[in-house]
Amino acid sequence: MMPGDTLIASLAAIVGDEHVITVAAEMVPFLGDWRGRYRGAARCIVRPANTAEVAAVVRACSAVGVAMVPQGGNTSHCGASIPDNSGQSVLVSLSRLNRIRDLDVPNNTMTVEAGCVLQEIQAAASREGRLFPLSLAAEGSCQIGGNLSTNAGGVQVLRYGNARELVLGLEVVLPSGEIWNGLRGLRKDNTGYDLKQLFIGAEGTLGIITAAVIKLFPQPNAVATAWLAIASPQDAVTLLGKLQAGFGAGLTACELVSDISLGMVLRHIPEAQAPLERSPWYLLVELSSSGDADALRVQFEDFLGDAMEAALVNDAVIAQSGEQAARLWDLRERISEAQKIEGFSIKHDISVPVSRIGEFLDRAGDALNAAYPGIRIVAFGHVGDGNLHYNQSKPEAGENASFMASQTDVNRIVHDIVHTLGGSISAEHGIGQLKREELQRYKSAIELDMMRAIKQAFDPKGLMNPGKVL
Numbered sequence: 340m341m342p343g344d345t346l347i348a349s350l351a352a353i354v355g356d357e358h359v360i361t362v363a364a365e366m367v368p369f370l371g372d373w374r375g376r377y378r379g380a381a382r383c384i385v386r387p388a389n390t391a392e393v394a395a396v397v398r399a400c401s402a403v404g405v406a407m408v409p410q411g412g413n414t415s416h417c418g419a420s421i422p423d424n425s426g427q428s429v430l431v432s433l434s435r436l437n438r439i440r441d442l443d444v445p446n447n448t449m450t451v452e453a454g455c456v457l458q459e460i461q462a463a464a465s466r467e468g469r470l471f472p473l474s475l476a477a478e479g480s481c482q483i484g485g486n487l488s489t490n491a492g493g494v495q496v497l498r499y500g501n502a503r504e505l506v507l508g509l510e511v512v513l514p515s516g517e518i519w520n521g522l523r524g525l526r527k528d529n530t531g532y533d534l535k536q537l538f539i540g541a542e543g544t545l546g547i548i549t550a551a552v553i554k555l556f557p558q559p560n561a562v563a564t565a566w567l568a569i570a571s572p573q574d575a576v577t578l579l580g581k582l583q584a585g586f587g588a589g590l591t592a593c594e595l596v597s598d599i600s601l602g603m604v605l606r607h608i609p610e611a612q613a614p615l616e617r618s619p620w621y622l623l624v625e626l627s628s629s630g631d632a633d634a635l636r637v638q639f640e641d642f643l644g645d646a647m648e649a650a651l652v653n654d655a656v657i658a659q660s661g662e663q664a665a666r667l668w669d670l671r672e673r674i675s676e677a678q679k680i681e682g683f684s685i686k687h688d689i690s691v692p693v694s695r696i697g698e699f700l701d702r703a704g705d706a707l708n709a710a711y712p713g714i715r716i717v718a719f720g721h722v723g724d725g726n727l728h729y730n731q732s733k734p735e736a737g738e739n740a741s742f743m744a745s746q747t748d749v750n751r752i753v754h755d756i757v758h759t760l761g762g763s764i765s766a767e768h769g770i771g772q773l774k775r776e777e778l779q780r781y782k783s784a785i786e787l788d789m790m791r792a793i794k795q796a797f798d799p800k801g802l803m804n805p806g807k808v809l
Contacts (some may be wrong), residue, residue, distance in 0.1 A: 343515075346403055350385045350429070353395045358435070360384035369410060369430055370421065373477075375678065377418035377772065380410070380426035388435045390510060390518060390549040397547065398516030400429050406802045407431050409543035411453065411485030411754065414477040416688065417771025419489060419542045419807050428805075432486050436549055439463055447555040448507060448524040453484025453548050460553070469555040472499040476672040484548045484564060490540035492767030494592045494671075497723030498558070498627075501767065503539040508552035511538050514545075514798040524552045537793065542769050543804040561632035562591075562638045564625045564664035567646075568654040570617035573697035574620050575722050578651050585642055586626055593723035594623040594671050595696075600719040603677040604670055611670060614656045622722070623671050625664075674719050675728075684732035685749045686722040691762035693725045699760055700727075706752050707731060708785040711745070726766035731755060770808045778808070 351359045360366055361383045371378040382405070387393045391601035400407050406428040410420040411704035422428045436452040439460070441642045442448070444467050449462055457478040464471040473486060485491075487509075488758050491502045499505065508523040521535055538545055547642045569575055598619055604611045615621075628635050639657065646652040658664035679682055691699045698716060707714050715734050731749055733742050758781050770778050779787065787809075794801075794809055 346399065346405060346429075347383050349399045350383065350396060352765040354385055354387050354392050356495070358386040358434055360386070368373050369432060372418055372421050373414055374416065376683070379422035380424050381422045381430040382426060382429055384430045384432055386432045386435050390436070390512065393431065393433075393436070393512045393547055393549055394516050394518050396429070396431060397512050397514065398504045401514065401800065401802060404482065404800065404802070405429055406805050407805050409433060409484070409488070409547045411482035411488070412456065412480045413475065414481040415485065415489065415771055416686070417773035418766040419769055419771030419804070420485065421772070423806055431547065433482065433547070433549070436484075440550065443524060444469065446524050447765070448552050449555055450522060450524070450550060450552050451483055451531070453482060454548045455483050457481050457483055457486060463616065464555050465558060468558050470558045471553060471555055473502060473505055476675060483551060483553070486737060487539050487548055487551060488541065488543050489769040492721065492724070492726060494594060494721065496721060496726070497593060498588060498591045503536060505554045505594065506539060506551055507554060508537060509535040509538055509548055511546040514687070514800065514803050519546075522550060522552050540772060542807050544794060544808050545803060557629060559627035559629055560568050561630055562625065562664065563635050564658040564667055565639065566614045566622070566656050566667050566670075567622040567652050567700060568615045569626060569652060570618070570724070571620060571623050571697065572700050575620065575653050576693060576696055578622060578646060579693065579723055581646070582624065582642070589626050589628050590624070590723070591627045592623070592625040593721070595670055595720060595722040595727070596621040596623060596674070597718045599715060600674045600717050600767040601670060603681065603717065604673050607677040607680045608673050611673070614667060614670070615654045618653060623667060640663060648722065663683070671719070674717070678717055678730060678732075681732065683743050684730045684739060685743065685746050687750070687753050688726070688766050688768040689732035689753065689757045689762055690724070690726045690766035691728055691757060691760045693722070695760045696722060696725060696727065699756060699762070700754040703729065703753055705758050706756065707749070710748070710752060725762070754781065775806070775808065
């Protein structure tokens with residue numbers, strides 16, 4: 340046998356022949372990202388069923404110096420879960436690790452395996468009157484292991500925080516094949532380094548997350564959702580401050596949407612309907628509370644009346660039912676899908692201080708229009724936490740393939756402005772392979788040295804998801 344055949348035979352002995360995929364046609368879904376930007380190759384796809392099998396797979400690969408690429412639902416935006424083109428690595432799919440191990444209602448925690456689909460976790464919590472608040476457009480297919488590995492954000496970060504703030508404990512298979520069991524459901528544990536945080540957001544470069552203890556919250560009794568027409572991003576920031584002052588932690592989400600972004604959804608998503616007359620910008624606001632739904636609605640209506648009198652809101656519609664609220668959210672969540680239909684675009688996932696959102700949009704818009712007259716800018720995102728999705732394309736879809744050659748220059752314009760404003764070039768999508776070189780430009784030398792030292796300490800052979808992040 341060739342060395343590769345020997346490894347594949349070893350992997351089959353661990354997980355079973357049917358769970359080692361070597362047929363090219365069957366490997367295709369695992370080897371390309373959902374955006375259609377990255378395509379790699381692999382020696383095989385291996386699908387372990389439990390943590391012990393993951394550990395055995397890692398030991399087998401490590402013994403012969405073969406790299407491993409962990410993959411969850413494969414919804415990464417930055418190519419983090421796609422191998423390179425060498426065809427030498429083993430792709431480790433975690434989709435069979437899909438059990439909910441424990442649901443501790445009094446402790447408000449759930450222990451889930453890495454392959455659990457986010458939407459199924461939300462549903463399991465809801466059946467017990469609890470909420471798992473991580474929520475994003477890909478929740479029907481993304482898996483919690485990938486969410487944690489990329490420190491996913493989503494639409495409720497404003498109230499509940501990023502993925503790392505929703506985790507109490509982890510179970511991780513280390514590059515050595517050892518298993519670290521840190522599945523502790525404790526909100527206070529001051530016994531040294533908080534090791535779990537090293538793996539959250541590491542994109543599989545330090546080890547493979549196999550399970551997690553996640554936080555649950557009481558399910559809110561009342562929810563109010565509104566779509567607002569506003570004049571500018573600066574008005575959105577002003578409204579955000581007033582909403583926070585008036586509703587405190589009851590402000591669950593505050594999403595900014597440009598008219599260009601909404602127009603793409605209306606053009607490409609058949610069931611989409613405009614809730615209001617056209618406006619340069621829109622704000623999608625959600626409030627939630629454990630109190631009375633009618634009282635919350637009245638309070639919200641009073642707030643919006645005052646905002647209209649102050650000329651901060653030009654028009655508004657409040658959802659009259661859960662179905663109407665879902666339709667409003669659909670307009671926001673399907674922007675990426677609509678943009679994908681129009682072809683490639685140059686995408687940015689940036690964050691700046693909330694107070695500087697308007698300044699960023701003005702400066703970046705002016706600079707891009709000067710460099711690329713007629714450029715189309717699709718801007719939307721989480722104004723409540725300063726995270727914007729800021730994407731560029733040509734008005735004609737046929738021009739976008741050639742426009743992609745300008746990515747380096749477009750990135751430089753956008754990211755330099757972000758850096759000047761004290762922001763980040765990746766707010767919630769991670770680094771993957773897309774932003775690896777950009778990271779070298781904007782991270783300080785000492786930050787990069789610390790990151791490399793951590794990588795060397797955990798993965799001295801460099802076998803865990805090589806070519807990603809660093």
